[in-house]
Amino acid sequence: DTAVSQTPKYLVTQMGNDKSIKCEQNLGHDTMYWYKQDSKKFLKIMFSYNNKELIINETVPNRFSPKSPDKAHLNLHINSLELGDSAVYFCASSSGRQEQFFGPGTRLTVL
Amino acid sequence: GDSVTQMEGPVTLSEEAFLTINCTYTATGYPSLFWYVQYPGEGLQLLLKATKADDKGSNKGFEATYRKETTSFHLEKGSVQVSDSAVYFCALSHSGNTPLVFGKGTRLSVIA
Numbered sequence: 001d002t003a004v005s006q007t008p009k010y011l012v013t014q015m016g017n018d019k020s021i022k023c024e025q026n027l028g029h030d031t032m033y034w035y036k037q038d039s040k041k042f043l044k045i046m047f048s049y050n051n052k053e054l055i056i057n058e059t060v061p062n063r064f065s066p067k068s069p070d071k072a073h074l075n076l077h078i079n080s081l082e083l084g085d086s087a088v089y090f091c092a093s094s095s096g097r098q099e100q101f102f103g104p105g106t107r108l109t110v111l
Numbered sequence: 112g113d114s115v116t117q118m119e120g121p122v123t124l125s126e127e128a129f130l131t132i133n134c135t136y137t138a139t140g141y142p143s144l145f146w147y148v149q150y151p152g153e154g155l156q157l158l159l160k161a162t163k164a165d166d167k168g169s170n171k172g173f174e175a176t177y178r179k180e181t182t183s184f185h186l187e188k189g190s191v192q193v194s195d196s197a198v199y200f201c202a203l204s205h206s207g208n209t210p211l212v213f214g215k216g217t218r219l220s221v222i223a
Contacts, residue, residue, distance in 0.1 A: 004154075030208070031208035041149075041198055041215070041218075042213070043155075043211075043216075044213070045211070048208070048209075048210050050208055055208075058210075090154060090155065094208050095208070096208065099145075099157055099160060100204075102147075102155040103154055104153060105153075
């Protein structure tokens with residue numbers, strides 16, 4: 001069974017569109033994250049949720065809105081997509097042990 | 112704020128060569144340190160970790176020692192294989208469920 005899964009794996013869309021990426025973890029973790037990996041492979045935290053509550057929001061444009069319907073899911077909705085949003089987005093989860101488990105990533109391409 | 116600096120890549124080695132990827136960090140307190148690996152087209156996998164000074168993390172022939180005095184966590188492997196070709200990320204986090212702070216990654220290519 002996949003520990004952290006994301007859908008879709010690839011997402012190609014036009015500028016101005018709204019899109020969502022879904023993430024689910026079956027590890028029983030209480031904290032979930034979204035990271036963005038840019039074209040140079042640099043990884044940076046976007047959001048962190050603990051028990052469905054937003055903990056960290058790192059200077060991300062408000063076009064990005066995470067939603068956590070329950071502890072096992074953290075979805076990312078992006079409004080009015082821009083060229084600069086093209087990246088790979090990784091979901092991750094952890095428990096108190098600190099080790100984070102990552103999903104396979106969603107490659108977003110904005111045309 | 113916290114930061115991680117790792118050597119610029121890419122690093123190209125012949126099979127069975129010795130590997131070192133340098134990593135230093137700046138952080139308050141005593142963070143936990145990690146090495147993650149990203150194989151082509153895949154997500155990140157934890158390679159090894161160390162949670163306190165002088166701890167040595169090891170996995171799949173890779174090792175790294177948490178050196179508080181030099182704020183370093185260098186990754187080493189005695190004999191690399193073609194299958195080790197990947198991007199390696201050094202990272203840190205503080206206690207609790209806090210996000211990882213990553214270095215910029217080092218791409219390793221191992222040729223037969």
